[in-house]
Amino acid sequence: MKVLNISVALFLACSTLLSAAEKNEKLEEYISQNKKEQFSYDYQKNEAESSKLRDSWIAPLNLQYSYTVSNPYSAEQTSQNAAIKLDQPIFQSGGIYYAIKFAEVSHLYANYSVDAAKRKLVKDAISLLMQIKQLKLKIDKQNLQIKNAEINLELKKEQYLSGQLDSGFLDNAIIERNSVIQALYDIETTKERLISKFQAISDSSYESAQIPHLEVLDKESFLEYNILLNISKSDREKYRYTKNMTIAKYLPKVSITGGYNWSKSEKQLFSASDGERDYYDYGVKASMPLSINTFRDVESAKIDFLKSKLVIEDKKRELNALFEQVMQNIDNFDKKRVLSIENRDLYEKLLVDTKNLFTAGYKTKYDVDLLENSVEIQKLDVMIFDIDRQLELLTLYEMYINDKY
Template identity: 60%
Template sequence: MKVLNLWITLLALSSISYADENSSESLEGYISDSKQKQFDYTYEKNEAESSKLRDSWISPFSLSYTFSKNKQDSEAIGTTAAKESEWDQESASISWSQTVFQSGGIYYGIKYAEASGKYADLSVDVTKRKLVKDTISILMQIKQIDLKIERQNLQIKNAEIALEQKKEQYLNGQLDSSFLDNAIIDRNLVIQALYDIETNKERLISKFEALSDMDYKQAAIPRLDLLDKKNFLSNNIVLKMNESEIEKNNYFKDVTTAKYLPKISFNAGYTWQAETKILGSFDKAENTSYNYGVTASIPLDINTFDDISSSRIEYLKSKVVIEDKKRELSAIYDQVMQNIDNLEKKKQLSIENKDIYEKLLDETKELFAAGYKTEYDVDLLRNSYEIAGIDFKIYEIDKQLELLTLYEMYKKD
């Protein structure tokens, strides 16, 4: 049994290059630098937007300056005397109205901004992990196709051997032409299947090169470990995003309610005015004024109840959504585990097949040496023996692709 387990391990590792780490950072290293930078800029933008929203309760100062030039001509009735006057006017002002109390709205607004920033970052995490998963999945499929090409070439060899055997039997009068015709068709089918596999490989290579800077020939696929359900759900970025949405909607509900409660604002202003006489009786006159005070207000809006009710319903809905998402993710986990269990059975079957072919190959070699079997028989069994080994490796990559479905949403803090 120990020998069999060692054989399984060697089959899984041979001819497949794996990366050793399962960390999020190592998985994200598969996407290109340009795409990584796009995500980095998105994170930076989220931070800036969150800061802007957090400080939105601070009112701006209003500054203004005005300059005008005035000219006036006047003439008294019954005389020819005319008067002309010209002067410049300047004015400047600064005003500020700042809410200092809003029934908790300022506090909830700051918390809502922080929760919104966290939710935005987690949304980017989900998008990024989807891209990482797609990139690694394509690379795994390329590696798997290399195995399928190797397997298909062995099947072509077997089809060619079968064709040669049918030719000899036909020429010896042992078979009619229909058997020979079927052998030719079978050979053509496996060759055509190889062409389809190679075409699919080129398509995948093109997709991979659009997503990653790595050379697919040199890139190693990650070896992903099994995750238990508790670990998968507790470190699931989709659930964390839903939890963050609940927090965000909760604070938004409080912000909406506070919007319709009493608030107190501090008001202040300063104004400067000046007139400079160019033609007239005075040279310059200046005037300054300032004001400050406190305003208490409460909005009376016919839509108050509906607005508050809408934000509350959105909060309650997000709490229901996360429970539904937990159930969905739990079902996905169970399905992946079921698929992996079936793949393990297929792997075990390929090992059993390889063991059978190995014994048959040894016996056929002895019969060939004794003149009872042909070289064709030996080659057929040797190819079938190698195909069984390749099948094991193909199933192992299928298993890694299933685990990748879980790792797409798995990220440890």
């Protein structure tokens, strides 16, 4: 009993210290270094892809060279040709600007997507750690329930042997004891399974790692820093600039053209063609496509953009419902916690009275032990409900990110 009291005190002390000293710690610290590096490469790839997309409007400089040998008239002839050519758009009725903006929001969208994947893994790691800590408490609680079942069995044995009870009551006591022992084995098996999963994604030791203390979020902050909502918003901006680029695609475009050409011929049929020559050319080119599908293409892009705005509203409604559900679940756990505290206080009062009666010879040691175990069970229930509360908040923190978390 003293050992259990010490473990409970240590658990409360660790939770308090964590709340005060480590609540600003980045939640990403719970995943392994290997996982962090993988996500880092994802961000780097997003940066590279964004730069490539941003500069895609810049036309390449085309280099050409050819060397030809032929003998159409018995004599062998050779010719060499080289050229450098450029066809660079400089005006696309806003298309260049929209293409650059599209690249920027695409980069933002890609980073939010990586954020969501990383946050999902962080949530899994912390959830596993919380459940492992909670199962440790449930194992302690189950051991106390086993002790109570064994005390109850001893009492039923004595009553049966003294003729006060029939064998049915004794059988029920034996079955109850076996049930709580089997439940303990199930809890221990579940704990080992969760430990294996936690070690696969985290470098931390589940024994020494402390669970973070998550604060209750207000709805405004939850929506403002919500990764999933930001993904939908950046997706809307992608469709906005896609629509604008589609319109610009069918408007006038101006390009500058230029090139440098060099050729060399030997042993041609007409000697005037022999020799080496070079020249340059440059100019301006204007174009505008006329397509039967212009209005259909533009209309399709507009519809995608309008739909993306509705998706945001749907996502807000979904997140609002999730927030309300989590708050309701937390409220229920708070009620259960209060009930356990009330039960603990009741058992503590009964324990004091029972100890006095035991000293006076009116109660047995069994009665005292049963109540002592019941007091400790209620204390453990309070801590179990505290972790249940944190697990509910973790559902929100999975999609919530700012500089603090």
